[in-house]
Amino acid sequence: xxxxxxxxxxxxxxxxxxxxxxxxxxxxxxxxxxxxxxxxxxxxxxxxxxxxxxxxxxxxxxxxxxxxxxxxxxxxxxxxxxxxxxxxxxxxxxxxxxxxxxxxxxxxxxxxxxxxxxxxxxxxxxxxxxxxxxxxxxxxxxxxxxxxxxxxxxxxxxxxxxxxxxxxxxxxxxxxxxxxxxxxxxxxxxxxxxxxxxxxxxxxxxxxxxxxxxxxxxxxxxxxxxxxxxxxxxxxxxxxxxxxxxxxxxxxxxxxxxxxxxxxxxxxxxxxxxxxxxxxxxxxxxxxxxxxxxxxxxxxxxxxxxxxxxxxxxxxxxxxxxxxxxxxxxxxxxxxxxxxxxxxxxxxxxxxxxxxxxxxxxxxxxxxxxxxxxxxxxxxxxxxxxxxx
Numbered sequence: 476x477x478x479x480x481x482x483x484x485x486x487x488x489x490x491x492x493x494x495x496x497x498x499x500x501x502x503x504x505x506x507x508x509x510x511x512x513x514x515x516x517x518x519x520x521x522x523x524x525x526x527x528x529x530x531x532x533x534x535x536x537x538x539x540x541x542x543x544x545x546x547x548x549x550x551x552x553x554x555x556x557x558x559x560x561x562x563x564x565x566x567x568x569x570x571x572x573x574x575x576x577x578x579x580x581x582x583x584x585x586x587x588x589x590x591x592x593x594x595x596x597x598x599x600x601x602x603x604x605x606x607x608x609x610x611x612x613x614x615x616x617x618x619x620x621x622x623x624x625x626x627x628x629x630x631x632x633x634x635x636x637x638x639x640x641x642x643x644x645x646x647x648x649x650x651x652x653x654x655x656x657x658x659x660x661x662x663x664x665x666x667x668x669x670x671x672x673x674x675x676x677x678x679x680x681x682x683x684x685x686x687x688x689x690x691x692x693x694x695x696x697x698x699x700x701x702x703x704x705x706x707x708x709x710x711x712x713x714x715x716x717x718x719x720x721x722x723x724x725x726x727x728x729x730x731x732x733x734x735x736x737x738x739x740x741x742x743x744x745x746x747x748x749x750x751x752x753x754x755x756x757x758x759x760x761x762x763x764x765x766x767x768x769x770x771x772x773x774x775x776x777x778x779x780x781x782x783x784x785x786x787x788x789x790x791x792x793x794x795x796x797x798x799x800x801x802x803x804x805x806x807x808x809x810x811x812x813x814x815x816x817x818x819x820x821x822x823x824x825x826x827x828x829x830x831x832x833x834x835x836x837x838x839x840x841x842x843x844x845x846x847x848x849x850x851x852x853x854x855x856x857x858x859x860x861x862x863x864x
Contacts, residue, residue: 479565479568479864480862480863480864481579481580481581481804481862481863482804482805482809482860482861482862482863483581483584483802483803483804483805483860483861483862483863484802484803484804484805484809484812484858484859484860484861485519485584485780485784485800485801485802485858485859485860485861486507486800486801486802486816486856486857486858486859487784487787487788487791487792487798487799487800487801487856487857487858488503488798488799488801488820488823488856488857489792489797489798489799489823490797490798490799492799492820492823492856493506493799494506499799500518500799503516503799503801504516504517504518504801506819507801507803510815510819511803511806511812511815511816512806513803513804513806514804515585515803515804516801516802516803517584517585517586517801517802517803518799518800518801518802519584519587519780519781519784519800519801519802520587520588520589520781520800521589521781521784521785521800522589522591522596522781523596523785523796524596524600524603524782524785525596525597525598525599525600526600526789526794526796527599527600529790532786532789532790533790535600535601535604535786536783536786536787536790538601538604539604539779539782539783539786540783542604542608542779543779543780543783545608545612546608546611546772546775546776546779547862549611549612549614549615549772550769550772550773550776550863550864551864552615552618552619553615553618553765553768553769553772554572554769554864555864556618556619556622556761556765557571557572557762557765557766557769559622560622560625560758560761560762560765561762571762571765571766571769572766572769572770573770574770574773574774575770580773580863581804581863583773583774583777584777584780584802584861585802585803587777587781587802589778589781590774590778594606594607594778600782600786603778603782604779604782607775607778607779607782608775608779610771610775611771611772611775611776611779614767614768614771614772615768615772617764617768618761618764618765618768621757621760621761621764621765622761622765624757624760624761625754625757625758625760625761628750628753628754628757628758629754629758631750631753631754632747632750632751632753632754635647635746635747635750636747638746639747642670642701642702642703642704643670643699643700643701643703643704643705643706643731644670644703644704644729644731647743647746648668648699648706648731648733648743649739649740649743649744650744651698651699651706652698652733652735652740654735654737656696656698656708656735657708657735658710659735663712663713663714664691664710664711664712664713665710665711665712665713665716666708666709666710666735667708667709667711667716667719667720667723667730668698668706668707668708668709668730668731668732668733669683669706669707669708669709669723669728669729669730669731670704670705670706670707670728670729670730670731671704671705671706671707671728671729672703672704672727672728673700673702673703673704673705675726675727675728676705678726679695679707679726679728680695682726683695683707683709686718686719686722686723686726687711687715687718687719687722688712688715689711689712689714689715690709690710690711690715690719691709691710691711694708694709694710694711695707695708695709696708704729706731773863780859780861783859784800784857784859787857788857791823791855791856791857792823805860809860813854813858816854816856816858817854817855820855820856821855822855823855823856824853824854824855825855
């Protein structure tokens, strides 16, 4: 299944780290454009949230990292469902992934502003995270359930279509059977249908009368033929019907169970129409729901990112919160971009981290027993990668 991924980088730095020469945010944006070779950098606007204790922030940091990963998963699932229902049509997919019918996900992140009417910042961070995550996870559940219903309907339609197009041993027989092909209203007699491979047609005609007692002689007639099978009807006493069916199977012929009634014929004729209408209706529902959910989940994810970058920045840079943010499309060489950032802002790691010959941070030997706990992926600034499918 085709997938187009947009990769963004989201950076937070203390205001004091901005290159000198003018407005700190403007100077930082210009430096990033020049040094990382990106076309455009946008500020990711973050409100001031209610700050609890340091212990609470550490706990919230761990919880946010977990939920952030879950959001990545549900965004991917919504994108996967959209790709499936639109059969990877790039034009339709691009239109379906518009946020508020206008912005791409990348544009939404680039122009993000906190929705204070929906998520009031006078609430605590745990309350906001709970609101945002519950909304997104509920949307994810709704989309998955809707898609499962659609998938079932699609499978049913495929099964009905196979009945219409298969050979006489498997296909629906409503279009070839008529009332006169069956014994009607008899207390003792019944009519059975048998699909016989064409190469066995002669054997069947020579043997069917002797498969069981009480088969009406010369009752077998051809109802229909295709390239593989001939469909016969046979009349016999009802009490031998089960035995006759068993003997038919032993000869590798295919009994076709069918109790004739006008209602049954009408139902079979409607089956394909009903299956098609159901599939189309559920397709429309899953498209509508997945489009809405995809946009709403992206918006919820951006708000969650705002909280996470705030928490991480306070933990990293301290109080009062006074930091700059930037969001931009990730350059082709992400590793080189990170090395450039580390070379410029590595000093923010303080004495606990030094740079090796390659400019990467390394743990300080003076950390003693805590040195083993230092994550070598640690960076002295807040940096998130966002992959949007």
